[in-house]
Amino acid sequence: MDILNALVAILNYVVVPATAYGAQLALGALGVTLIYGILRFSNFAHGDTMAFGTAITILITWALQSAGIGFGPLPTALIALPFGIAATALLVLGTDKIVYSYYRKVRAAPVVLTMVSVGVMFLMNGLTRLLIGVDEIKFADGARFLISAQEFKKATGLAEPLAIRSTQAITVITAAIVVAALFWFLAKTRTGKSMRAFSDNEDLALLSGINPSRVVAMTWIIAAALATIAGTLYGLDKSFKAFNYFQLLLPVFAAAIVGGLGNPLGAIAGGFIIAYSEVAVTYAWKKVAMYLIPGFQPDSLLQLLSTEYKFAVSFTILIIVLLFKPTGLFKGKSV
Amino acid sequence: MSFLDASSMTGGYGAADILHDCTLKVEKGQIAVIVGPNGAGKSTAMKAVFGMLRLRAGKVTLDGDDITALSPQERVRKGMGFVPQVNNVFPTMSVEENLEMGAFIRTDDFRDTMEQVYDLFPILREKRFQNAGELSGGQRQQVAVGRALMTKPKLLMLDEPTAGVSPIVMDELFDRIIEVARTGISILMVEQNARQALEIADMGYVLVQGANRYTDTGAALMADPEVRRTFLGG
Amino acid sequence: EDIKMGISMGFTGPLESIAPPIASGAELAMKEVSDSGKLLGGDTVTPVRGDSTCVDAAAATATVERMVTSEGVKGIVGGMCSGETIASLTNVAVPNGVVMISPSATSPALSTIDDNGLFFRTSPSDARQGEVMTDIIMEHGIKSVAVTYTNNDYGKGLADSFAEAFKAKGGTVTIVAAHEDGKADYSAEVGALAAAGGDALVVAGYVDQGGSGILRGALDTGAFSTFVLPDGMVAATLEKNFGTELDGSFGQMPASEGEGKDMFVSLAKTAGFDGSSIYSAEAYDAAALMLLAMQAAKSTDPKVYKDKIMDVANAPGEKIMPGELAKGLELLAEGKDIDYVGATSVELIGAGESAGTFREIAIKDGKIETVKYR
């Protein structure tokens, strides 16, 4: 029984949340990695693209809700998602036309594009806030839990609870589907391959008859879709607040890099590594130890590092990974 | 009118012109070779023909159509193929994917063309799943030419295709180029292995400082002692 | 004459969402005084907003510098966060001799700062809140708690003073863990808190920042069911976002007995903002105090009217409620004494900070209910 309790405690406080968080990071990292892989710059505006996409999705969700449209046990936002994606795609395509395309034409160095994306980040930042304000917004509806803590305790009679939110499950499943689809798309389809060709050698892509504007547009559309999906799922699971999406940028980049920039599989792996390291290293193992070793009453919490350092932990792991695998776990690119 | 007719091209990268009233022509199924000192503007002329350089003056026609205003990828669709001098492979894509990208604009089945390329460069078949960036210099060059052949172009432009390839491969390459030309494809190439190239050329252009210095059949240029001494290394 | 008054708040940055109601609170008082036409024989008051960012000391300093030197403000309602307040106070307000009244900077450090008598606050020091919170928890019969705080001077100061007070009264604090605001995920913090255990969780954070994230996580995973919520956590959003999930939790915030707050909330409602939002009422009082002190001193010079602030704020004198600023101005003009009560029952003690009456709240049926004032 105690062993079961220990197991459930680990599941509830480490495995389930870290998996969901990891999937969220992975979805964000996919977008970053895609832009990096194909357009060859670190897009700092990605966090705010996520925010924008989510904001639009929320507005549409509200409209749907007030029209009485729902999605059964699933969140209404999932119906709104395609519209959010479309709007975000339009926005980023517009941005590309007005802003980025010029720098591609003059072949500016990647760091200039990165700086440009910082400019875009500021702009989108303001735009999103103009659109939906700065407040925290909750827009999740439908069934909240797959397994709720109380039910679980009642059903099993264990002392430790276990909860799985439906949004957590949706996030993990979506992440799996999206990464598989993206991987397949890039590795197997003609368009996907042409995107990789473009990323490898733009001039030669041109000489092979690949239409660069099409590749760029495709990339942005996919990135917009990824950003909106990631942002909406994150917002469903936690809540929406424009500022938080900017903050999300840091772990998202960390995830993309640990895995190897430009590599979709890497983004997934990176997301989980960052998430698990944050949760596990700062977890207080006291309770688990007490279950496992009867009669053990430690004074301390058996916590390796306090939670203040959780970010430091994930970055330390990142640095260690990079020291042994300088282009990330999955052999990413470097411009 | 010639199949490819690029006449009086003038232009460059910035303020100063590199090309001065440069004219290049290729007939259908013929091989034209450009030779000249380093920095003469040979690559620049190729880029100009392919629309990668803005011309201040001059006109390019292909099969009678004026293509001066077309973008490079539109020219590809018009049947032009180009192997640049440098950066001519997709380094993080496999050899096979490089070839597939060559066939990007084709909608028919290109399996047999790929087989032909593999027959021509057997080493590529061996390395088909390796990334092109990991190949040796000469192997890359073979990938580059292979990629251009995949387009099944009407006009094939090659910028120093034999730079860095071994003699045996160079011979094979020239053999293949001749065969390609025999099927009615026109070839325009820049070569520093000039004597070998002029041997198979119908037409030769000697370019110096962006202008045509000598223009004649390949054999005639080979025979000209002045040309041999100054441009072909004796 | 048109008197300019500065409002330095973090309109952008991590607390951007609670800044607007605070500023509106201050502006409400200014408008009321302006409209009354009774200040110094008909002076009007124009608010000048400035963005302090809440976290960037340099930007806040530049903002306040601009207000003082180029806009010529006669007083400043602000800053919003303690760190930024200290910076702009010592670098700008003190050298230039301008009065600052902060509605919300609650760090104990501000009690002892060298301010030439120019700094006041309408909120109490966090040192006091820790003691009040201890009492409330003890009265609920809870002896063991876990504490999490937002990792800034406010959160840390409050958590520390609470932990000390709680232990002194014989309670057990199982863990004191910080959380950073605005982060993507709080699973690690929730995990650590859950493992440490305790009968309740004290969340010394901000309701629309990490504090909510922690609550969410702790509720969803079933780690805690009773929460203790200090000032930064008590706001309408709590009801909206958590509903009945928080039933049984309780807390406290600086606020005082009486109808002052209610009057202010309804005034705010007419003016179109949420007066129950945190520190909004304090901001109203801060602005009101400054303007009343001008009237009492018959001068808009901060160096002169700074000495009157304590006078108008405290007894003796006639009590002045929110919405009655005109009356206060009249009385002062007549040379009578007033005791400004305002929206938060202002009573300035010591170095010019609120004495700290607290409202104990409990959450029942998804609503924040007042238990009593203490």
Added chain:
Amino acid sequence: MSTRQPGAARGGKLRAPLLFAAMAALIAIEAATTGWNGALVIVNMGLISAILALGVNMQWGYAGLFNTGVVGFIALGGLGPVLVSMKPTPGAFSAGGWGILIAFAIALVTIMAAVWLNRHLTRMKGLAILAVLIAGFFLYRAVFDPAVAAIQAINPASAGYLGGLGLPTLLSWPLGALLAAGAAWVVGKTALGLRSDYLAVATLGIGEIIVAVLKNEEWLDRGVLNVTGIPRPWPVPYEVDLQADPGFLGRAAAFGLDPVTASTISVKLLYGTLFAAVLLVLIWALQLALNSPWGRMMRAIRDNEVAAEAMGKNVTGRHLQIFILGCAVIGLAGAMMISLDGQMTPSSYNPLRYTFLIWVMVIVGGSGNNWGSVLGGMLIWFVWIKAEVWGPQIMHVVTATLADGALKQHLVDSAPHMRLVMMGLILLLVLRFSPRGLLPEK
């Protein structure tokens, strides 16, 4: 990475003087419209920003090192004034100072032991090292934790930390540089082998780690409780003292200035002079270096590491050197900033403001060009501050024609966010019309 760039910057030789004159004019306009006090505040922080940008430019512009941990090194530099000029907390050192030193010694010995084992063991290496590290960690915590607790127990509301040495603040500037340089050495030794964006994220993480340490190690700098009242550097006086000084009042009156204005302006001018002096010395040294064979070597390394290595240049060594130097300059500026602010607030070190903004300065100014960095530093700081005012003004203009209503209200309420929009817009405009920066590398 393609380096082809559009036509060279117009303006030739006169470009730099003209742009600096324009910058001066902007400041003068600012002074004329809002007074010298406000203008000088911007100038002073602008000078510090210029130094920060110089430090980043050394790393990026000279050597192509993508350091995004700037915020960490600024923060470390800021520790300088705390450690040097604050008064020591009485009894703190005897309470826990030794404990902390011993703990550090334990940590050092542990790491050395691990390194030794790594070199000398062949079998069971991983296990042995892990065992040593774990044992060392617990021993360290066992000594460290009580020492920290003892220090924090001393007057926690206003002290609770070790305090400083009580020495003149000016001394803290070199110390700030040294602290940053020391950290840079450790970072450089481990992470400099990484390429471009990977180095970027590694340093991003390191910056976060440094800030996390400063935020949470209260015995060192009071953590999030902040250290306030850091003394000013010689010769900068306090305004209140000036206002009480009859001699000064007399001089002020002679100029026809009121005491408050005179004192605040004098203080700012003094700060400004100090900062400008530091900036000038740095610029002189950097210009000489950049135009010497050393600078040529650095550019070669930046252009092509493999070739530079083959041409006998010790790329790793030089990278480390420039990384340390750049960080030292950043640390120096960090220390100067703290002695300007008079307080150390670790939680204010956020990467947006202290890493990205500095990078924007370098890129907008023109990477690889020292004068460009100075210009970029001044200009972007100016814009960052002014955007706060311009944003709402623009909103005002935009909404002027709108009818009152929810939309207008919403827009007016959102005005502060125009600051970010403005910032973004200006960044994009500069980069659009001068993609290599305002003063491109020649």
Added chain:
Amino acid sequence: MIRVENLHKHFGGFHAVDGASLEIATGSITGLIGPNGAGKSTLFNVIAGVHKPTSGTVTMDGEDITGLPPHELFHKGLLRTFQIAHEFPTMTVRENLMMVPGGQTGETLWNAWFQRGRIAEEEAALLKKADEVLDFLTISHLKDERAGNLSGGQKKLLELGRTMMVEAKIVFLDEVGAGVNRTLLNTIGDAIVRLNKERGYTFCVIEHDMDFIGRLCDPVIVMAEGKVLAEGAPDTIMQNEAVIEAYLGRGLKNKVKTGAAQ
């Protein structure tokens, strides 16, 4: 003398150099030829310290130099050029040359600040030297051009020019000829001979132009599949059946060119 003993270099499972042993005698101009992908460049890279060998040793005049970093080898007098030109693109052509010599006074910061007189003298000498080299390579009109803007062949010349800036003991040339005009290549060949005769440089030359190899090199080493296939004087090598089979080939099959239209 460079001696390579039983050298292996593996990339993953692929054996690019697979047990090569060879010697480059002091004072010789040794040619290194072999099919594309034979491992020639890889061998160079291992000798020059760019790659660490999987196994095997490299010695220089009896001293073990296996795995030393390139910059240390440079100071031991071992120079190399790259098959794919590695210019410093944003620097001028002249600067590309002037940066080469090691141990310049101005390369330390301290001296850059306080030894400006000495630096000025050195710079003047370097400048003169660089201009001589540029003259020799016939690209002196490009001295102030950004190296990134050079044509393919010009970059190769610059690559060679760098090795002429210092007193080297041994120079490894990886296909200097590829893409270089043949007339100019002849001049380069002359220069190599002159450097070899007059200054005693040892050369090891990878090249696919057999005229060039034949004119310059003795001995010639042939590599194939990561191993040494043959070694000897150019004439004998060119007669070697195995070499012809693997590398030289027998000339064009399509001797007669028949165009479709004419």
